Amino acid sequence: AAAVGLVALGACTPTITVEVAPDATDPLCASIVLALPEELGGAERLRTTSQATTAWGTQSSAITLRCGVEPPGPTTEACQAIEDASGTSVDWLVVEDAGSWVFTTYGRVPAVEVTVPDGVATAPVVDLNRAVSLAPQSRHCY
Numbered sequence: 001a002a003a004v005g006l007v008a009l010g011a012c013t014p015t016i017t018v019e020v021a022p023d024a025t026d027p028l029c030a031s032i033v034l035a036l037p038e039e040l041g042g043a044e045r046l047r048t049t050s051q052a053t054t055a056w057g058t059q060s061s062a063i064t065l066r067c068g069v070e071p072p073g074p075t076t077e078a079c080q081a082i083e084d085a086s087g088t089s090v091d092w093l094v095v096e097d098a099g100s101w102v103f104t105t106y107g108r109v110p111a112v113e114v115t116v117p118d119g120v121a122t123a124p125v126v127d128l129n130r131a132v133s134l135a136p137q138s139r140h141c142y
Contacts, residue, residue: 014047014058015046015047016055016064017049018049018050018054018066019050019066020066021053021067021068021069024050024051024068025051025052029051029052029067029110032052032112032134032135033053033054033065033131035131035134036128037127037128037131040056040063040127040128041063041120041123041124043063043124044057046058046059050066063116064115065113065114065115069112071108072093072111077094077095079091079092079094080092081141082129083126084126084127084129089129090133090137091105091139092125093105097115099118100116100117101118102115102116105132105135106141107137107140108133108135108137109136109138112132
């Protein structure tokens with residue numbers, strides 16, 4: 001009966017379209033996605049249509065994550081080392097793009113991209129550090 005209840009609840013979870021990244025088949029992407037939190041900034045995890053992706057929030061205003069995006073090279077874009085409460089630090093490139101904030105891990109392969117829509121708090125990105133740090137870091141912001 002409990003298994004039937006879980007299936008029924010899962011069917012109610014909205015599914016949103018997230019474009020697959022070029023290197024989504026990297027085995028580390030599976031580990032990263034499995035390590036992601038079920039909630040982010042109080043928003044529940046959503047189903048997505050593509051491998052190595054996930055989202056949190058609502059269909060109309062979701063934070064989306066894609067693993068396996070093109071790793072950024074040297075850049076003049078804003079790069080911030082963001083440290084979580086456990087001391088895990090991740091370097092993120094931060095770019096404003098068409099009303100959203102796009103965070104891309106810097107110096108890690110596979111690279112992870114997180115898009116936060118305008119009007120949604122960006123602070124929860126720090127809660128992704130543990131999962132995205134599964135990709136080894138080879139370069140730093142500074």
